[in-house]
Amino acid sequence: METTTGSLAALHDPALRGFVTDGGLETDLIFHHGVDLPEFAAFPLVEDPAGRELLGRYYDGYAAVAAAAGAGLLESPTWRANPDWAARVGYDVDAMVRANVAAIDLLRGLAAGYDVPAVLVVGQLGPRGDGYVAGEAPDPEEARAYHAPQVRAFAEAGADLVSALTLTTPAEGIGVVLAAREAGLPVSVGFTVETDGRLPDGSTLADAVRAVDEAAAPDHYMVNCAHPTHVLPALDEGEWVRRLLGTRVNASTMSHAELDEAEELDDGDPDRLAADQMHVSRRLPAMRVLGGCCGTDVRHVAAMWGVPAPTG
Numbered sequence: 086m087e088t089t090t091g092s093l094a095a096l097h098d099p100a101l102r103g104f105v106t107d108g109g110l111e112t113d114l115i116f117h118h119g120v121d122l123p124e125f126a127a128f129p130l131v132e133d134p135a136g137r138e139l140l141g142r143y144y145d146g147y148a149a150v151a152a153a154a155g156a157g158l159l160e161s162p163t164w165r166a167n168p169d170w171a172a173r174v175g176y177d178v179d180a181m182v183r184a185n186v187a188a189i190d191l192l193r194g195l196a197a198g199y200d201v202p203a204v205l206v207v208g209q210l211g212p213r214g215d216g217y218v219a220g221e222a223p224d225p226e227e228a229r230a231y232h233a234p235q236v237r238a239f240a241e242a243g244a245d246l247v248s249a250l251t252l253t254t255p256a257e258g259i260g261v262v263l264a265a266r267e268a269g270l271p272v273s274v275g276f277t278v279e280t281d282g283r284l285p286d287g288s289t290l291a292d293a294v295r296a297v298d299e300a301a302a303p304d305h306y307m308v309n310c311a312h313p314t315h316v317l318p319a320l321d322e323g324e325w326v327r328r329l330l331g332t333r334v335n336a337s338t339m340s341h342a343e344l345d346e347a348e349e350l351d352d353g354d355p356d357r358l359a360a361d362q363m364h365v366s367r368r369l370p371a372m373r374v375l376g377g378c379c380g381t382d383v384r385h386v387a388a389m390w391g392v393p394a395p396t397g
Contacts, residue, residue: 131162252274252276266301273307
């Protein structure tokens with residue numbers, strides 16, 4: 086099978102069923118592989134041979150799901166690889182940029198070996214603050230400047246798309262889009278929601294999407310780090326829902342505050358998660374991207390796509 090890489094148009098190709106993402110990388114590594122990830126940062130693994138091997142095995146499982154279900158989105162393990170969080174694990178800005186480039190290089194090498202119809206290599210970034218707590222909304226220009234070094238690293242390494250996940254305010258989403266446009270990269274903005282379907286800052290998902298679209302429209306939106314039953318209340322019949330291209334959902338029905346205090350992994354039930362996600366997918370007419378977030382692993386993602394989970 087010839088693999089198509091690098092074309093964002095593939096996301097909308099009707100010949101492809103859709104795009105598989107990975108699951109909850111950090112929770113999977115911590116709870117299933119015994120990896121210590123200070124500050125929840127997985128990106129240092131890309132600079133270590135054993136870490137790269139572990140990440141390769143991790144992504145291989147999702148490539149198997151993509152081969153059975155559709156196409157693949159390979160998202161870099163760089164959710165924490167922005168200046169403030171990287172500094173907490175000993176990385177200055179130059180070292181942070183190096184790690185982001187290395188992460189994209191790793192994914193491009195993996196993608197070349199996968200037997201799937203299409204693969205997009207995605208540079209993933211997370212919020213400046215805590216993904217579960219909104220904090221003070223940043224000035225969009227400040228957010229642009231803050232995220233620009235990481236986004237430029239993605240562009241330098243040849244990423245196909247920037248994906249911002251677990252954003253808690255529209256203002257930060259605007260800043261990410263501005264940084265991506267400045268770097269010449271397509272961009273996806275992903276918000277997280279609480280159990281009531283609202284962003285941690287209290288915004289409705291509809292208002293958040295409209296606010297970002299009005300100021301600096303991304304290529305599309307995602308929702309992540311929330312259970313499908315938390316996403317469902319956010320969806321209405323408005324045209325804005327057509328801007329949502331997919332979800333990366335949590336395994337647990339617990340709130341963000343409860344997850345933050347949990348000492349054991351709540352990985353829920355993959356089949357139940359798949360059934361709950363079906364209700365969300367039916368409400369999203371543009372649904373093309375589906376994967377997992379905290380607590381999920383390859384079993385959950387395979388179940389949501391209706392294919393057997395790879396073994397070994």
